[in-house]
Ligand SMILES: [Ca+2]
Ligand SMILES: [Ca+2]
């Protein structure tokens with residue numbers, strides 16, 4: 001608490017008088033009352049990189065972001081500049097980025113707070129600018145701001161696509177959550193089951209705090225301890241935590257006790273645990289009058305996975321029809337499904353039937369893929 005007062009009041013000399021004051025009863029808005037909300041979801045072969053620029057109660061901060069880790073051959077999908085600051089009232093702010101004027105924007109999020117030792121305003125504001133057209137890849141990006149009063153941290157977020165990267169879902173949840181002696185939870189919707197990284201950006205966090213933690217789907221993944229501790233320098237943090245996701249809605253929560261700070265970003269980057277298989281179903285057109293015995297699927301897997309490792313006993317068409325037998329032909333596994341079972345499953349003629357084949361390797365790794373066929377029933 002004392003630390004926090006020191007930082008925010010800066011040169012004001014009455015600081016030590018208030019070291020015992022509990023901010024939770026002094027400043028409004030510090031509960032988990034303004035959770036981050038989804039801003040965008042992107043899915044494709046690619047990834048996300050973030051850099052944070054910390055300051056100490058800076059007026060009109062400016063400096064350099066350094067973006068690294070974007071692989072060669074990538075294209076920039078989108079990039080956003082985020083500025084978080086404790087203001088006296090919500091208002092517009094402007095910025096420059098890489099020499100370009102970004103113009104005046106209204107804060108996109110605001111957690112109003114008043115009170116504290118001098119009855120001041122602590123309106124946590126966050127501004128966001130789309131800087132996609134000014135980001136070319138790895139490099140140093142200068143920025144400056146105007147009309148920003150008490151700044152502790154800004155962030156640059158860049159999503160890139162690259163055909164050599166895994167297929168991923170990336171969620172950017174953003175906002176302005178003033179938090180003290182509380183927990184705040186943000187939700188991600190429509191998530192695939194897989195493994196990934198939760199990236200959290202906070203500002204005005206410091207060495208105070210004993211019981212700070214990050215939870216994912218209600219399970220503690222970091223802490224408890226002093227984990228929001230200016231990991232990017234005084235006074236902002238960028239924290240990466242590995243996570244396992246479940247299909248559907250997933251949640252990220254952060255808890256703080258003594259340390260009062262602002263939470264602005266929760267980015268979830270996830271890739272499926274299920275291997276993407278190429279499936280070619282033969283024939284391309286199923287004639288319901290045909291007397292054939294089998295429907296064939298040719299399965300291939302990307303390197304380094306080998307179709308020789310597929311457990312044929314686990315291979316299913318549309319979750320229900322088992323492969324009767326199979327044979328490895330070079331880098332392809334051919335499997336045969338009972339034709340009558342498949343035709344009964346499909347029912348009638350259809351121009352556009354999507355059929356999914358899934359199964360497991362001997363080590364339990366799952367794979368899945370699908371193909372589209374035509375079904376006809378000539379007179
Ligand atoms: Ca709040
Ligand atoms: Ca703090």
Ligand SMILES: [Ca+2]
Pocket residue numbers: 205206207208209212226227228229259
């Ligand atoms: Ca802390």
